[in-house]
Amino acid sequence: MAEEDVLEAITGFHVHRGAIASMHRPVLAPVADLLRGARTVAVLEDVVDHTNTGAVFRSAAGLGVDAVLVTPRCADPLYRRSVRVSMGTVFQVPWTRIEPWPAGVDQLKDAGFHVAALALSDDSVPLQDFARHRPDRLALLLGTEGAGLTPASVAAADTVVRIPMHGGVDSLNVAAASAVAFWALGADATPPPA
Numbered sequence: 001m002a003e004e005d006v007l008e009a010i011t012g013f014h015v016h017r018g019a020i021a022s023m024h025r026p027v028l029a030p031v032a033d034l035l036r037g038a039r040t041v042a043v044l045e046d047v048v049d050h051t052n053t054g055a056v057f058r059s060a061a062g063l064g065v066d067a068v069l070v071t072p073r074c075a076d077p078l079y080r081r082s083v084r085v086s087m088g089t090v091f092q093v094p095w096t097r098i099e100p101w102p103a104g105v106d107q108l109k110d111a112g113f114h115v116a117a118l119a120l121s122d123d124s125v126p127l128q129d130f131a132r133h134r135p136d137r138l139a140l141l142l143g144t145e146g147a148g149l150t151p152a153s154v155a156a157a158d159t160v161v162r163i164p165m166h167g168g169v170d171s172l173n174v175a176a177a178s179a180v181a182f183w184a185l186g187a188d189a190t191p192p193p194a
Contacts, residue, residue, distance in 0.1 A: 025078065028095075028096040028097060029094065029096050030096070031069060031096055031098050031104070031107055032107075032111065033096075034066075034067040034069070034094050034095070034096055035067070035107075035108070035111040035113070036111075037066075038066035038067050038137070039066055039136065039137055039138070040064065040065050040066050040137075040138050040139075040140070040182075040185065040186070041065065041066060041067045041068070041069060041108075041113065041138070041139045041140070042056065042060055042065050042067075042068045042069070042139075042140050042142060042178065042182070043068075043069045043070075043071070043098065043104075043108070043139055043140065043141045043142065044056060044068065044069070044070045044071065044074045044142055044174075045071045045074070045101065045102075045141060045142065045143050045144060045149055045150065045153055046071055046073045046074055046143070046144040046150075047070075047074050047075060047142065047143070047144055047145065047174055048073070048074070048075050048144060048145065049075060049145055050075045050076070050079045050081040050082040050085070051081060051082075051085050051175070052075075052145060052173065052174050052175045053070075053074065053075040053076075053077055053079075053082045053085075053086075054077070054081065054082035054083065054084065054085030054086035054090065055085050055086070055175035055178075055179075056068070056142065056174065056175050056178045057077060057082070057086040057089045057090045057093055057095070058085065058086045058087055058089050059175070059178050059179040059182050060089070060093050060178070060182060061086075061089035061092050061093050062089075063179065063182035063183050063186050064182070064186045065093065065182055066094070067093065067094045067095060067096075068093055068094075068095040069095065069096060069097070069098040069104075069139075070095060070096075070097055070098070071097070071098060071099070071101040071104075072097060072099045072100075072101060074097075077090040077095055078090060101153075102150065102152045102153045102156055105141075105153065105156040105157070106156075108139040109158075111137075112137050113135075113137045113138060113139040114135035114137065114138055114139070114158050114159065115139045115141065115156065115157045115158045115159075116130065116135075116138060116139070116140050116141065116157060116158065116159045116160070116161045117141045117143075117149050117153060117154045117157035117159070117160045117161065118140060118141060118142050118143070118149070118161055118162070118163070118177060118178075118181055119141075119143065119148055119149045119154050119160050119161075119162070120148070120162055120170060120171060121154060121160045121162075123160060124160040124161060124162040125159060125160065125161050125162070126161075126162060126163075126164050127161055127162065127163050127164070127180070127181060127184050127185075128164075128184065130159065130161045130185070131184045131185055134185055138185060140161075140178075140181055140182075140185065141153055141157060142174055142177065142178055142181075143174065144174070145173070145174055148171070161181070163177055163180055163181065
């Protein structure tokens with residue numbers, strides 16, 4: 001135990017609950033190890049907000065995603081806010097960094113994954129239509145908060161998928177979009193009626 005000002009100096013923020021832990025950061029597994037045996041993987045491209053990163057991990061854990069791959073500029077899943085928002089699922093869902101990016105798309109395809117970019121484009125397929133014919137092995141690309149996926153990632157994908165929106169809204173926050181897509185494309189999800 002320590003006085004509040006000492007805890008603040010150690011942690012770098014004022015609100016603190018009094019528990020501090022020091023851990024060794026695990027060595028990240030090679031991408032190929034996470035892809036082996038996986039059916040559904042999520043790829044977070046440059047998602048820089050730790051809250052969004054943690055929320056995507058929580059949805060991935062709860063909705064049956066086998067692994068999460070993060071690009072080199074993505075927020076650190078082990079950052080304290082990511083861990084807290086994920087409710088600890090960053091320790092549950094296997095994850096690693098995929099680099100170089102977007103060249104890593106080729107590694108996904110070589111491993112037998114259909115790569116789907118969740119993005120807005122003229123040739124995008126509605127999520128419910130894509131879910132009806134979900135590929136057996138799927139890598140779902142999710143982009144950064146502002147610009148979404150890079151044009152290079154969208155171009156490298158096999159399919160571009162969109163969540164149909166109403167009310168003049170063009171898209172959802174990346175964390176919300178991930179939950180919708182993970183549920184619709186999940187291993188146990190029943191495709192919506194035609």
